[in-house]
Amino acid sequence: MQNKRLAQWIEEHSELLSRTEQEADQALHAALYEGVIDMALNGETRMVNSLLESAAAHAVAVGRPLTNLLGVPQRLRERLWQRIGEEIDPEPAFIMLSAVDVIFVHIVRVTIDAYLDATRLATAAKATEISRLYAESERKVMEYTAEVARANRELARLEQVKTDFISIAAHELKTPLTLIQGYANILYDLLSEDRTLTLADGIRRGAERMNMIIEDMLDLSAIDTNRLSLFLEPINLSKTIQLIIHQMEPILAQRQHSIQLIDLDKLPSIEADAYRLHQTFSQLINNAIKYTPDGGQITIIGQKIEAHRGKPVSVRVIIKDTGVGIAPEDREKIFEKFYRVGSSDLHSTGHSKFMGAGPGLGLSIVKGLVEAHQGQIIAESPGFDMQNCPGSSFIVTLPVQAMPRAGLQVTRMPVVLESEESETLS
Numbered sequence: 001m002q003n004k005r006l007a008q009w010i011e012e013h014s015e016l017l018s019r020t021e022q023e024a025d026q027a028l029h030a031a032l033y034e035g036v037i038d039m040a041l042n043g044e045t046r047m048v049n050s051l052l053e054s055a056a057a058h059a060v061a062v063g064r065p066l067t068n069l070l071g072v073p074q075r076l077r078e079r080l081w082q083r084i085g086e087e088i089d090p091e092p093a094f095i096m097l098s099a100v101d102v103i104f105v106h107i108v109r110v111t112i113d114a115y116l117d118a119t120r121l122a123t124a125a126k127a128t129e130i131s132r133l134y135a136e137s138e139r140k141v142m143e144y145t146a147e148v149a150r151a152n153r154e155l156a157r158l159e160q161v162k163t164d165f166i167s168i169a170a171h172e173l174k175t176p177l178t179l180i181q182g183y184a185n186i187l188y189d190l191l192s193e194d195r196t197l198t199l200a201d202g203i204r205r206g207a208e209r210m211n212m213i214i215e216d217m218l219d220l221s222a223i224d225t226n227r228l229s230l231f232l233e234p235i236n237l238s239k240t241i242q243l244i245i246h247q248m249e250p251i252l253a254q255r256q257h258s259i260q261l262i263d264l265d266k267l268p269s270i271e272a273d274a275y276r277l278h279q280t281f282s283q284l285i286n287n288a289i290k291y292t293p294d295g296g297q298i299t300i301i302g303q304k305i306e307a308h309r310g311k312p313v314s315v316r317v318i319i320k321d322t323g324v325g326i327a328p329e330d331r332e333k334i335f336e337k338f339y340r341v342g343s344s345d346l347h348s349t350g351h352s353k354f355m356g357a358g359p360g361l362g363l364s365i366v367k368g369l370v371e372a373h374q375g376q377i378i379a380e381s382p383g384f385d386m387q388n389c390p391g392s393s394f395i396v397t398l399p400v401q402a403m404p405r406a407g408l409q410v411t412r413m414p415v416v417l418e419s420e421e422s423e424t425l426s
């Protein structure tokens with residue numbers, strides 16, 4: 001490949017470096033030109049080899065095909081052939097062109113080898129990178145799993161702390177409260193003067209409200225620890241609900257709500273705990289009263305649901321109001337204990353006042369009681385809006401034949417036939 005005349009001739013023809021190469025290939029073209037001179041002058045291949053290795057590595061890295069890369073030496077070779085053929089006498093031209101070909105065979109071979117090496121290296125690096133990423137994501141998944149497990153344990157612990165707190169606080173408060181209630185009653189009976197009577201009555205009513213909250217806490221604690229006792233007997237839901245409405249008449253009148261009952265009298269009698277169902281529907285009707293502005297409409301609808309898809313014959317009671325409604329994100333959370341929607345300044349205090357929130361225990365007790373009967377409760381509402389009042393519906397489904405949750409203490413009342421009942425009464 002050595003040919004000093006060729007080296008000199010190429011060096012003198014630097015116009016061969018004219019900018020016919022694409023911008024990106026200009027540097028490679030120029031370096032190759034120098035490399036070819038070097039090879040022709042002293043047979044030195046080191047410079048050309050390292051130049052071609054880095055060009056091949058770069059081509060692989062940017063995804064340039066080998067044939068495209070080979071275009072650069074190919075064009076230089078063609079230019080040399082053409083110009084040497086035009087300018088040099090045939091005999092010396094033949095010798096020079098033979099040397100050119102040897103040089104370019106070397107260049108093509110080195111380029112192909114370097115390109116293949118670079119491809120192999122890139123594939124190996126990719127595989128290493130992929131396995132590194134895989135190992136890293138696996139480690140992250142494990143970390144997250146451990147974190148979630150830790151968070152779940154912490155949640156369970158906090159839930160237990162809440163349950164313990166409710167139970168301990170309720171039991172501890174109950175005894176002194178009973179004393180206060182007792183003494184307040186005695187005081188009320190002993191006093192005769194109007195002014196002092198009013199004061200004693202204030203203490204009595206405050207203690208009574210406190211007692212209701214403590215009773216709620218005790219119920220919740222019984223539900224949470226599965227210590228609820230159910231006394232099952234046949235229940236006429238229509239009568240239960242009418243009794244509740246009768247008891248709430250003063251509040252309904254005060255808040256000017258009207259109430260409509262639809263098809264409750266068509267419901268079959270169900271086997272359930274009378275006291276607990278009274279408590280359940282009282283809470284739901286009281287909430288409908290509370291969260292509806294004065295002059296609202298409360299509708300209570302009864303539906304019988306036939307057995308389907310493994311579910312037993314059931315009754316459904318829908319308590320529908322024209323109140324402030326519930327935002328979609330709160331529809332499930334309102335059944336959690338101590339959960340109250342929105343900031344506390346939206347609420348007033350009081351058992352039946354508009355927006356008169358309590359401690360946020362009512363619905364979680366209701367859910368616990370309904371589920372103890374193997375029933376379900378859900379809330380439906382288009383959303384929360386204090387101005388336009390889209391309303392809410394609470395839908396309670398209870399099986400006709402009781403099948404209380406496992407683990408509960410259940411007592412079944414003996415069934416009294418209607419004829420026996422009337423005999424006893426007469």
Ligand code: ADP
Nearest residue numbers: 287288291334340341357358359360361362363
């Ligand atoms: P509270 O003691 O606050 O009334 P509840 O458990 O009975 O507790 O209710 C939880 C929250 O659910 C209430 O604070 C209220 O925001 C919302 N809520 C309950 N019933 C209704 C209803 N009928 N309409 C709109 N919101 C309701």
